[in-house]
Amino acid sequence: MVNLEGKTALVTGAGQGIGRDIALTLASAGADIASLDVNLEGAEATAALVRTKGRKSVALAGDVSNAADVDRCVAEALAGREQIHFLVNNAGITRDNLLLRMTDAEWESVVSVNLTGTFNVTRAVSRSMIKRRFGRIVNISSVIGIMGNAGQCNYAASKAGIIGFTKAVAKELAGRNINVNAIAPGFIETAMTRALPEERREAMRRLIPLGRFGSGEDVARVVLFLCSDLGGYVTGQVIHCDGGMVMA
Numbered sequence: 432m433v434n435l436e437g438k439t440a441l442v443t444g445a446g447q448g449i450g451r452d453i454a455l456t457l458a459s460a461g462a463d464i465a466s467l468d469v470n471l472e473g474a475e476a477t478a479a480l481v482r483t484k485g486r487k488s489v490a491l492a493g494d495v496s497n498a499a500d501v502d503r504c505v506a507e508a509l510a511g512r513e514q515i516h517f518l519v520n521n522a523g524i525t526r527d528n529l530l531l532r533m534t535d536a537e538w539e540s541v542v543s544v545n546l547t548g549t550f551n552v553t554r555a556v557s558r559s560m561i562k563r564r565f566g567r568i569v570n571i572s573s574v575i576g577i578m579g580n581a582g583q584c585n586y587a588a589s590k591a592g593i594i595g596f597t598k599a600v601a602k603e604l605a606g607r608n609i610n611v612n613a614i615a616p617g618f619i620e621t622a623m624t625r626a627l628p629e630e631r632r633e634a635m636r637r638l639i640p641l642g643r644f645g646s647g648e649d650v651a652r653v654v655l656f657l658c659s660d661l662g663g664y665v666t667g668q669v670i671h672c673d674g675g676m677v678m679a
C-alpha cells in the first residue's frame with residue numbers, strides 16, 4: 432500500500448534536518464521530489480541524495496514567506512508534470528525571546544516564515560491538486576503550538592496558527608479529494624538539541640514517556656503514512672509525534 436511511484440512531492444525546508452529526512456523517505460517509497468529551500472546548497476545536496484534512490488529530483492531556491500518566490504518555485508516544480516501530489520510544509524524558524532524583549536522583527540519573521548509561508552505554498556500548490564482532484568497536504572506544526580513555551584510566543588503562535596489553518600483548509604478541500612493534516616513533533620534530535628548540555632538533555636528526556644528524543648525519520652514516517660493510501664481516511668487531524676510527551 433505504500434507505493435508512491437509516479438507521484439511528485441514538494442517539500443519545503445528540505446535542505447537539511449527533518450525536511451531532508453522527509454524528502455528521502457518519500458523518495459524511498461517511489462516519489463519524485465522537489466526540494467524547496469532558502470538555502471540552495473542544502474536543497475541541491477538533498478536533490479542529489481534523492482537521485483541516488485533512482486528518483487527524479489529538482490532543487491528550488493526560494494523563501495516561503497515571499498509569495499512571488501513561491502509562485503515561481505511552484506511553476507518550476509510543475510514544469511512537465513500534471514500536478515504536485517504531495518505538499519509538505521516543513522520550512523520553519525525560531526527567534527526566541529521573552530515577550531517584553533521580543534522585537535517586531537523577531538515576531539514578524541517567525542510568523543511570516545512559519546505561518547504565512549505555509550499559506551503561500553498551500554495556495555500555490557493546491558491549484559493543481561484541485562484541478563486533478565487529488566492531493567495530500569501535511570503541515571509541520573509543533574507540540575509548542577499546543578502547550579506553549581516561555582520565550583517562544585512567536586513560535587507557539589505560528590505553530591498554533593498552522594493547526595487552525597490545517598483544519599479550515601481540510602474542510603474547504605475535502606470535497607476535491609484533498610486531505611490536509613498537521614504533525615506536531617516533540618523533541619527531535621537535531622543539531623540544536625545535540626548542542627544542549629547533557630543535564631538539560633536529560634531533563635528534557637524525562638518529559639518523554641518513550642524515554643528518547645525523536646529522529647527526523649520518526650516524523651518522516653508519519654508523513655509517509657499520511658501521503659500513502661494507508662492515510663486515505665484521515666483529514667483535518669493533528670498527529671502528535673512526540674514519544675507521548677503531550678497527550679491530548
Ligand SMILES: NC(=O)c1ccc[n+]([C@@H]2O[C@H](COP(=O)([O-])OP(=O)(O)OC[C@H]3O[C@@H](n4cnc5c(N)ncnc54)[C@H](O)[C@@H]3O)[C@@H](O)[C@H]2O)c1
Pocket residue numbers: 443444445446447448449450467468469470473493494495496521522523524544548571572573574615616617618619620621624
Ligand atoms: N527539531 C525539532 O525538535 C522540531 C520540533 C517540532 C517541530 N519542528 C519543526 O520541524 C520543521 C523542521 O525543523 P528542523 O529541526 O529540521 O529545522 P532546521 O533549521 O534544521 O531546517 C529548516 C530548513 O528550513 C529552511 N528554511 C528556513 N527558512 C526558510 C524560508 N523562509 N523559506 C524556505 N526555506 C526555509 C532552512 O534553510 C532549513 O533547511 C520546522 O518547521 C520546525 O519548526 C522541529
